[in-house]
Amino acid sequence: MIQEIHSFKKEIDHIPVPHDKLDAIITKTVQEAGAGQRTGIRKKMGYVAGAAAVACGLLLGSAALSPAMASLVSKIPVIGSVFSQIGDSGLKSVSEQGLTAAVGATKVSGGDSLTINEVFYDGTRLSIGYSLETEKPLGEEYIIMRTDFTVNGTEAKFSARDKLTEVTPTYHTGILELDSPAKLPDQFELGLNLSTEDRVKKWDFAIPVSKQADNKLIPIGHKQQSGGVELTVSDLVVGPAGMRLAFSAVSEDQDSVDYLSVTAVDESGHELGSLSGGTGSKFRDGKYYSTGTQLFDRPPAGTKTLTFTPHEASGRVKFDSFTVTLP
Amino acid sequence: MSTTADLVPRAMRGDPDAFQALIHEEKEKLYRMAYMYMRNEADALEVFQETVYKAFKSISSLQNSRYFSTWLTRILINTAISYLKKNRKITAMSPEVLEHIGDSYQHQPEDQLDLLQAIGTLEEKYKTVLLLRYYKDYSLKQIAEVLDCPEGTVKTNIHRGLSVLRNKLKGAACDDPRDSFL
DSSP states (O other): HHHHHHTHHHHHHHHHHOHHHHHHHHHHHHOOOOHHHHHHHOOOOOOOOOHOOOOOOOOHHHTSSSSSHHHHHHHHTTTTTTTHHSOOOOOHHHHHOOOOOEEEEEEEETEEEEEEEEEEEEESEEEEEEEEEOSSSGGGOOOOOOOOEEEETTOOOOOOOEEEEEEEETTEEEEEEESSSSOSSSSEEEEEEEOOTTSSSSEEEEEEOOOOOOEEEEEEEEEETTTTTEEEEEEEEEEEEEEEEEEEESSOOHHHHEEEEEEEEESOOOOOOOEEEEEEEEEEEHHHHHHHHEOOOOTTTTEEEEEEEETTTOSSSSSEEEEEEEO | OOOHHHHHHHHHHOHHHHHHHHHHHHHHHHHHHHHHHHOSHHHHHHHHHHHHHHHHHHHGGOOGGGHHHHHHHHHHHHHHHHHEEEEEHHGSSSSSHHHHHHHHHHOOOOOGOOOOHHHHHOHHHHHHHHHIIOOOOOOHHHHHOOOOHHHHHHHHHHHOOOOOOHHSSTSSOOOOOOHHHO
16 A cells, blocks of 8 residues: 555656647637736636627726616626627527527625526526626635526536636626536426535525427437447437537446547538537446437538547547438 | 746736746646546546636735645646536436446446546545645645645545545555555
């Protein structure tokens, strides 16, 4: 044991480091965040600053009004506008088509107000747009926002991705993207508790959610075996704000089925952006059984075929690509 | 050539070149720490990116420039643990999938684990203190500062973490390393 602990550092230092990717991330993150800082509109990677600029101008314009009026006016420009401005093409599209539901509910905790602006749900995506107005610039307690959920009053577990965009140091807009909405009913009440990392500030919401659009189920049933992994890609669900691929895998090696991901390329060679995804595995009779989903951007209009290539994180297992014809 | 002591105050004043130089100094250890939590490159890169973004955004609020490295490490750990917690919730909508996670840990073939795999399966609180102690070479006091908890808690978690690790590594020598490392 002592010997093994001594080799701890050595073994970790053997983990290969993708230097090129790290360097690119450092440069891009600093450039983008820095550019935002110079104009007073910082933004997070992967989002455009358009919404920030619009909301910022209107918010600053409201500052000369009475506090009550300023508070009221400050909500107006962001209700229903987060999705259309945040830089997610799928959400922008459904927002423009009027397929999202405006909420406009505000709660205040410790002087900081959080407004749920807009919700979109279609069975492939469950996305919540919100804005956060704070008395002081965001401190460390906001670096990580905690989330807890209920569905019709019963505790529910989701993988929630939170993307926050700075408009001003005291005003932010964000998107909460909840994975795995497939098993949810067409209509339900989503209980959402957001809190700061230290749980000092908390905001509770009960958000009525109803399916806003239909989606299309495309059965795939693709199977292949590689490196001891049996992979099945069952279906693709295409909605107006994205598409979700469902797959499962079986192997005696847990890592080979726990960290699967898929890339999607259309017939013109354009790779679709991947919005989120995840897998979970179960051990049974000497093998690990995993199920997973991956959410992609919606393919461009007129796309006829999509070629999917599964990947295993370590690169030890190589999978073949396969093509799906869209109806 | 600028030293860390020179670069941190410059980065705190908003110098992006100084900030980048600091991150380049730390990037390998940051990425490997992230990898130990996430266990795959894609998620480790995402955690790394989040860490760089959060650090850039909040470095002006760093209380003491001497603590840059520990402060950065704290952001990475919080980001990784938050990411793991959120992603673990993905399967819990269906009870049978929630069951998966428990099973997969219970049935881990422990006798086949190597050291890194074994550490990867530890509870986060044990994994974190062991990484900080034996990979980052932090003192108990530094770990307590990073995790914002009493030194006694750190010591307890290192003891328990080593004990759990020892049980996972079946067949390894049963020497008690605790006093040697604390």
